[in-house]
Amino acid sequence: MKRLGVFICHCGVNIAGTVDVKSVAEKIGKIEDVAHSTDYIYMCSEPGQQIVREAIRDQGLDGVVVACCSPSMHENTFRKAVKSQGMNPYLCEIANIREQCSWVHQKEKEEATRKAEEIIQATLEKVRRNEQLEAIAVAINRRVLVIGGGIAGITASLDLAEGGYEVILLEREAALGGHMAQLSRTFPDLDPAFNGLLSKTLEVEGHPKIQLYCYSELEEVKGYVGNFELVIRKKATSVAGEKCTGCGVCIENCPVEYVSEFERGMGMRKAIDLLYPSSVPNKPVIDREHCRHFIDGTCHRCEEVCPEKAIHFEQEDERILDKVGAIVVATGYDLYPKEQLGEYGYGEIPDVIDGLAFERMLSPDGPTKGKILRPSDRKVPKEMVFIQCVASRDPDRYMPYCSRICCMYTAKHAKIYKEQVPDGQPYIFYMDIRSDCKGYEEFLQKTIEEKGLLYLRGRVSRVFQDDGRVRILGVDTLTGKMVEVAADMVVLATAIVPSHGVKDLAAKLRATVDRHGFLTEAHIKLYPVESSTKGIYLAGCGQSPKDISDTVSQASATASKIQALLSTDKLLQDPLIAFVDEGICSGCGICVEICPYEAREMDPRHGISIVHSALCQGCGACIASCPNNACELRNTSANQVFRILDTFV
Amino acid sequence: MRIAIKREEIKLETLTSVGKVASSFLEEAKKKSGENLGLCYQCLKCTAGCPTAPYMDIRPNNIIRMIQMGMKKEVLGSSAIWFCVYCQTCGTRCPNEIHIGVLMDALREMAMEEGIPAKEKNIHLFHEAFIQSVRRGGRAHEVTMLMEYILKSKDLMKDSLLPGVKLFLKGKFPLLPSFIKGRGEIKKIFEKCTKK
DSSP states (O other): OOOEEEEEEOTTTTTTTTSOHHHHHHHHHTSTTEEEEEEESOTTSHHHHHHHHHHHHHHTOSEEEEEESOHHHHHHHHHHHHHTTTOOGGGEEEEEOIIIIITTOTTOHHHHHHHHHHHHHHHHHHHHTOOOOOOEEEEOOOEEEEEOOSHHHHHHHHHHHHTTOEEEEEOSSSSSOGGGGGOSBOTTTOOBHHHHHHHHHHHHHHOTTEEEEOSEEEEEEEEETTEEEEEEEEOOOSBOTTTOOOOOHHHHHOOOEEEOTTTTTSSEEESEEOSSTTOSSOOOEEOTTTOHHHHTSOOOHHHHHOTTOOBOTTOOOEEEEEEESEEEEOOOEEEOOGGGOGGGTBTTBTTEEEHHHHHHHHSTTSTTTTOOOOTTTOOOOSEEEEEEEESSSOTTTSOOSOOSSHHHHHHHHHHHHHHHOTTOEEEEEESOOOOOSTTHHHHHHHHHHHHTOEEEESOOOEEEEETTEEEEEEEETTTTEEEEEEESEEEEEEOEEEOTTHHHHHHHHTOOBOTTSOBOEEETTTEEEEESSTTEEEOGGGTSOOOHHHHHHHHHHHHHHHHHHTTSSEEEEOOOOEEEOTTTOOOOOHHHHHOTTSOEEEETTTTEEEEOTTTOOOOOHHHHHOTTOOEEETTBOHHHHHHHHHHHO | OOOOOOTTTSOEEEHHHHHHHHHHHHHHHHHHHOOOGGGOOOOOHHHHHOSSGGGOSSOHHHHHHHHHTTOHHHHHTOSHHHHOOOOOHHHHHOTTOOOHHHHHHHHHHHHHHHTOOOSSTTHHHHHHHHHHHHHHHSSOOHHHHHHHHHHHHOOOOGGGHHHHHHHHHTTOSOSSOOOOTTHHHHHHHHHHHHOO
16 A cells, blocks of 8 residues: 655645645545645645655655645645655645635535545545656757848857857848848837847858858758757759859849838839848849740840859759757748728828838938838828727727837837938827837837827728828827828838748647747747747747847747756656557557657668657647557546546546 | 818817817916826716716716817806806826816816806805805814805705705704814915906
8 A cells, every 4th residue: 555645735724724724635635545634734845845755755745736826836845855865756736625616615615615625535545646756858959940131030040159159040031030020220229220120130141150051941840849850941042053253244244123121112123132231141143034045045144244253044943851959930021911901091092101111212322212101102101190099909800919110110210210300390190109228218208208209099990092292181189179180191010020931840849839820939928039849949029029129039039948948968758748559559640640749750671650759748638539548648547537437526 | 182071960079270279278277287197097086986977977087188279268158167056076096197187177277267157057056155255264164164155056956956955864964153263364365366
């Protein structure tokens, strides 16, 4: 017979205020195999843990139940305590009599006491049949993949590389920078965004620990934390990177021009071009959809003029295989598609543009060389309207969340506009102004004061073209008046949405996304940079809308977490996973289909299903689906579950 | 694309022209009062604490907003600007240091300059009686001040009679005025202020 110990915590008055802990300890103590039953005011405190340790030593216990709060709080605490006395930590279980009993039955004290007893008895049933288990040690690959070459990916890569870890940085576009490369100046310091970014991108390019793959995408991922196997697809640029000097002669000579997405439709680019001037890497890429050589084979201009003979039309996509131990997903954002914003005249009225387009307009290297000129006739707009919360905070038709950056960049836009056009009048339609970071509120108030901005509180109802101007109908709730503005140009602060293709990527990584496509974190407060899939970390707007300062902080946090993860040679994993009774398994393969972690596989030699212990997360899906009851979960066997149920019914 | 909207039904202010008027009235009020009215973010602390706000046709926070929007006629023609008793609760509490009492004073002056009559009957006379009382003794003396007001306005202030008696019985209404020491300086201040 086992010798079990039961330790009941008062949790101050949290448990003892409802459950009669003394009588529970007494009753449980009378059970035959319970050698020791006691209570204490705070079992998790050092003296409380000492009671547990002494009892194990003095009473020779071989199983422990601690009746206290949720196992997510202190399971680890007590497992460590029992381990220090030489007991296998998996022989210690938590009976949750706080969240699942005292807190929910504060008015029914007698019943709560009875329920607490039952919960402890059920947990005793489990402990009686628990096996002694050892943590699973997994070898670890100490390299890191960073997906996304915006400011988040760049920061994470540099931090990791500085920490001595090898990094593979993957960028879908032809150059690093992400959306930050499109910005003019940052708030609240009004520093030129590009200069700050350029110093970082150059650092990445020259860093010996960073392997940079631009114009590349992740095609396939296999494996698990510590051991991910990657297939990277490096798209053909048609330019031999090692030969190209970035002289730009090809770009000058290319006869094909098309509308540039980078310039938000306001500028043109060539069929062979850089993503933007002085990009990193500073090597052009041929867009095969637009290049005449690829369309009808009529043009070879770039090949003819290239002094280095670097144009390779026949270049093909490359598949690169690699291995890493951890992955940072820094996929960033897109703006809400303009096709769906008809109510703001967006896409229909040329002088209605979005925030990023205005950023390009304000950028010295942008389509207007930094001058504010309205797209329709290139006149300086004298009346400007900025509309906030376009497609944000509208659960019915658009996105329910706040995009977080629009309030500040709109104030910045209006400030820069007023500096450039001192006799112009900016009007800003808003619902609330959210300026919640360091220096933001001060920036905003100072801007309003100095620049005489007129904020109108209310959403606009209608934006339409009238006599060469854009008319905006709305209301100002602060005066209760309907207002109408005839503006020369309108800038929409459109919602941030996850970058296109994130859902597919998340599926490959087995990471989860929310209903809008933002990657979900393991815990919004306590594990905000970890995905619920181990080894996958999140940085930047792919997780939720955020500004550059928050993005950089989060990226550094992922780097720091990963450095901690990779600081050991072996990774210890919980052994509470599935196992297969080889004598029963018929090899039907249902478990292989159902496993969300790809932890189940058929063993072709024996015709049965096996468990990859490093991949299994112990979710139990295979156990529930097995028609022969051949799968079981360690320390949660069917026998244990039935015994537990028996105590309750 | 044009839309069908009945403009008679909802009165639309066209801000294009108002924009310029807005900034000019705002600038005028800012200059006259010396208060930085652009800073107001409508927290409503002023109105929440104002003892006369419940009787005003436009609340103090709305007065500032309407100035920002250039609604000169409505602001200067309101009774609110005359109801303000300059207790300074608003200015003391305002997070942006806007002294609405000072602003209200400036607005009253602007209204008088523009020849806009006060919406409240006799309110000029009340203000006048107060100022005269201060002029005489350096501080207000309620009894003589009210006598002067009643004589000039023929308003017997019947509804104020009972509270007045109560205050008198508590000794809050001394019969004889007491004068301050520096009446000479007060005289000089008045001379300087009335000199155009």
